[in-house]
Structures are given as structure tokens and as C-alpha cells.
Amino acid sequence: MTDPLVPDRLDLVPDALLVSRAADGDTAAFETLARRYGPLMRACARRLTGSYADADDVVQEALVQAWKQLDTLREPGAVKSWLLRLTGSRSIDFLRRRRNHAGFGDIDEVSGKGDVGSPEAGPEAKAVQGSSIESLKAALARLPEEQRRCWVLKEFNGQSYDQIAQTLNISTASVRGRLARARITLVREMEEWR
Amino acid sequence: MSMPNDNLECGHTLEELSLYLDTGEFADPRHLETCPDCRNGLDSLRRLTAAGSELLSNDLAAAGSGNDPWMKNILASLKLELRPGRDIPLRSDDPADRLTETEGSVFALIRSVADATPGAVAGKVRLHGDVTVPGEPITVSVDLAVAFGHPFMRSAAALRLDLAKALARHTELNIAGIDITITDVIDPSAAQAPDPAPQEES
Structure with missing residues (x-):
């Protein structure tokens, strides 16, 4: 039986449906959303924090918060901008925490400098x-x-x-x-x- | 508060123009059409916006894909809490035992049955009625996305039957009705790669 939706069914469905499923407790739907917008979240967090390592921590925190607060999202289709907003707040929190711990190590707050060795682009x-x-x-x-x-x-x-x-x-x-x-x-x- | 030199010769400021670009608000909109200084200023700001979108596209390409190891690591450490929902009581032979199943597990059952229908993907699921009271009549509602061009109407009846069977086997709910609502039609041939950038220019 060939099912046009089978191979990556969830990859094909609109954001709003994934949000509904995730709000009902479907972790697979949530992970599909995370994979869909994770790269964008990571790119934004990296511009704010200055490194991919920090960006990944931020993305993880933002996703945990998103899972907990999914039911507060009034417009499920707006999940992308909501995730980016969470990413922004978590990035700024991260930078504040880092500043509070400044002095214990070298702090590189300048955009991108923490990633000199990482691939810039294809x-x-x-x-x-x-x-x-x-x-x-x-x-x-x-x-x-x-x-x-x-x-x-x-x-x-x-x-x-x-x-x-x-x-x-x-x-x-x-x-x-x-x-x-x-x-x-x-x-x-x-x-x-x- | 403005930077020195941010005043244009016409008396307006780049700050005003920056705000205008984002909000469309400007004290004297007609001035913008005729003032060469303002037009130059706006052109410069628009070039900056374009360069910003380009930088974002570059950064996004550099960030990798959602199937890369970094994403897998993040997903692996998420530890998402369960959403059990209401407790649904089950009969037990010993009156001292109190057996329940969670509403969340019934949702998952309904989703898996609906997902197994060719050309369909389940969306939101609800159990209407008081599931915490044994024997209470319960109506199931399921949202569905269906593939465009797939003969779904024939399978809707089959799905209702499959759901009734699965619910009878795995739960003790007194199902009074099953409502299926098609909320989305998906065109799998137009399967889009995940949305690249917020402001894409083409």
C-alpha cells in the first residue's frame, strides 16, 4: 500500500496541527516542530550569544519552555514567531547570567568571535x-x-x-x-x- | 535621543526614517515623496535591511539542518514531561484495587489508529463527557489532515469503525459517537522543506 503521507508524515503537516498534537502530549509532533525551526532558532541564538555551543543550550531551554507552555499559545499557526521570541528571551537571560559570572574566565561577548573555527557557510x-x-x-x-x-x-x-x-x-x-x-x-x- | 550627524538637512532624522520603515508612521508622509535626503536615507536603511536578511540566510545555512547531530543531542536531552490528562477508571476484580488509564494514553491510541489510515494524519483529539465516571457516554472528536487527491471519504467510515474497535478493546469508555473533522488538506507533492528564513527575498 502506498501512502502519500507515510515516509515523513509529520514533516508534511502544517504547524498548527503539530502544535495541537504536541499540546495533547505527542512528543513526536513536538520534535518535528523542533527540527523544523531548530536551525532558525540556533542561527538567532548564535548571533545573540556568539557561539554555537551557547546557542544550543539556549535552543534547548527555549524548547523545554515551549513544551511546557504550548497550551498558552493562542494562535497555533504562529508557533514559529513564538519559538523565536522564546529563543530571544532565553538568549538574553543567558547573556545576563554570563555577565554575572564574568571574571571567572575570558568572556567573549562579541558576535561570532567564539566560533572562529566553525564552518561559516557552505x-x-x-x-x-x-x-x-x-x-x-x-x-x-x-x-x-x-x-x-x-x-x-x-x-x-x-x-x-x-x-x-x-x-x-x-x-x-x-x-x-x-x-x-x-x-x-x-x-x-x-x-x-x- | 539622537547621534550627532543623524539630522538630515531637511530637518528630519534617520531615527524617524528607521521608525517609518518598521511602522509606516511619519509626521509628514508627503515630504518623503519629494525630499531627496529622506529618500537617500530610506534607501540606505533598506539596503541595510536587505543585507540583514542575507546575513540571516547565511547564518541559517551555516546553522545546519534539523536532522544534524546537534539537533539530535538537543532532542535527546529534552526530557519532555508527560501530559497524562484525566484519570479514566477501569473495572477491577478486587474492589480494593483502583485501576485507571490516562486520558493521554487514549489520545495516543486514537492518534495511532487515525495515523494508520492511508492519506491521513491525526490532529487534535478530544474526549467529550466526564471520563472519570464509569459508563458515562463519551463522544470522541478527532481532527484530521488528509492528503490532497486521496479518496478519503471512503476511508472515513472505515476509520470510524477502526476507532470504535480499538476503543472497545483498549478502554472501557462508553463511546456515544465519533466525530471526524477534516481541518487540513495537504498536498504531498508540494512538500515544502522546512521554512527557511522569516524574510525571504526572491
Whole structure:
């Protein structure tokens, strides 16, 4: 019997259905969601924390929280942005904890520097990787930490001003200001480079 | 609060333009259409946004796939708590024994029967009625996603029968009805790879 849905049935079904199943206790459905959005969560967490090792801890924490709080998700189709929001909050918590423990080891808070040896991208990505990407990366790494967090939460995690304000525990007006300053600096540095 | 030099010659600021890009709010929208400074500023900000999306796509490609070892490690250490739901009493020969099965295990049974139907995948499952009272009439509802073009209507009746049989064998619930609702139609030929990036440009 050939069943068009069989081989990876759960991989084919929409987010909302997986969320319903996971909320009913189906761990396989939850793991499918985790595999679907894990790479994006990891990419965002890595930009925020600076290394894949830390990003993986953050993704794991975010997934544990997601499993516990799935029934609070009002719009099951919005699970992707919800997971990214959880990833953002857990990343910021992680950075706060790390700062509290600073002094016990060398702290590298600069984006990406913790991963010098890790593969940056596959060959295809490298080919299209215009130098604007390189200059953006360099400019991001030089940005003050608080501005960089705002920018990444906005552009990578896709959070709104209000959500960023909540995540960072600052006012929406501060988010607006930091984000604008981040963008102005980035634009200027990238244009100098051009 | 602005950085020095963030004022444009027309009197507006890059901060205003940055906000405009995200929210569409601007005190004097008509000004934007005619002011060369503002247009330049917006162009620069848009180029930055585009570079940001590109960086995200790169980072996403570099992060690997959901089937990689890093993801397997994460999944292996998740230790997800069970969701037992309500306790459903079972008869026992000895009145001193108190036997129950969990609602969660009945959900899993219903899902596995529905998933075994060709072209179908179970979604949300509910047991309506007080399952904690023996003999209480219970209505089962199951959401289903079905494959596009699959002759599902014929199998709906079969599924209802299979569910009734499985529930009779594995539970003591007094099933009064089984409602099957098709909530999604899936086109397996359009099976998408997991969604790549939030803002994809093509």
C-alpha cells in the first residue's frame, strides 16, 4: 500500500496541527516542530550569544519552555514567531547570567568571535556571500552590545518593538532609540566600506 | 535621543526614517515623496535591511539542518514531561484495587489508529463527557489532515469503525459517537522543506 503521507508524515503537516498534537502530549509532533525551526532558532541564538555551543543550550531551554507552555499559545499557526521570541528571551537571560559570572574566565561577548573555527557557510552561501555581508558582520561586531541585541532581536528574531522592550526589560522608546542608533551606525560603516 | 550627524538637512532624522520603515508612521508622509535626503536615507536603511536578511540566510545555512547531530543531542536531552490528562477508571476484580488509564494514553491510541489510515494524519483529539465516571457516554472528536487527491471519504467510515474497535478493546469508555473533522488538506507533492528564513527575498 502506498501512502502519500507515510515516509515523513509529520514533516508534511502544517504547524498548527503539530502544535495541537504536541499540546495533547505527542512528543513526536513536538520534535518535528523542533527540527523544523531548530536551525532558525540556533542561527538567532548564535548571533545573540556568539557561539554555537551557547546557542544550543539556549535552543534547548527555549524548547523545554515551549513544551511546557504550548497550551498558552493562542494562535497555533504562529508557533514559529513564538519559538523565536522564546529563543530571544532565553538568549538574553543567558547573556545576563554570563555577565554575572564574568571574571571567572575570558568572556567573549562579541558576535561570532567564539566560533572562529566553525564552518561559516557552505560553498554556495560563500559564492553569493557578497562583501556587504562581510562588512555588515564586521560592523555588527563593533556595535555596542545593547544596540546589537536590539538589532538582532528585530531583524533575526522578528520581534516587534514592544516584544523587544519586554525581552530586554527596557521601554519601547529605548528600543526605538537603540535600534535607530544601531542602524545609523551600521549604515554608515557599510557605506564607508562601499 | 539622537547621534550627532543623524539630522538630515531637511530637518528630519534617520531615527524617524528607521521608525517609518518598521511602522509606516511619519509626521509628514508627503515630504518623503519629494525630499531627496529622506529618500537617500530610506534607501540606505533598506539596503541595510536587505543585507540583514542575507546575513540571516547565511547564518541559517551555516546553522545546519534539523536532522544534524546537534539537533539530535538537543532532542535527546529534552526530557519532555508527560501530559497524562484525566484519570479514566477501569473495572477491577478486587474492589480494593483502583485501576485507571490516562486520558493521554487514549489520545495516543486514537492518534495511532487515525495515523494508520492511508492519506491521513491525526490532529487534535478530544474526549467529550466526564471520563472519570464509569459508563458515562463519551463522544470522541478527532481532527484530521488528509492528503490532497486521496479518496478519503471512503476511508472515513472505515476509520470510524477502526476507532470504535480499538476503543472497545483498549478502554472501557462508553463511546456515544465519533466525530471526524477534516481541518487540513495537504498536498504531498508540494512538500515544502522546512521554512527557511522569516524574510525571504526572491
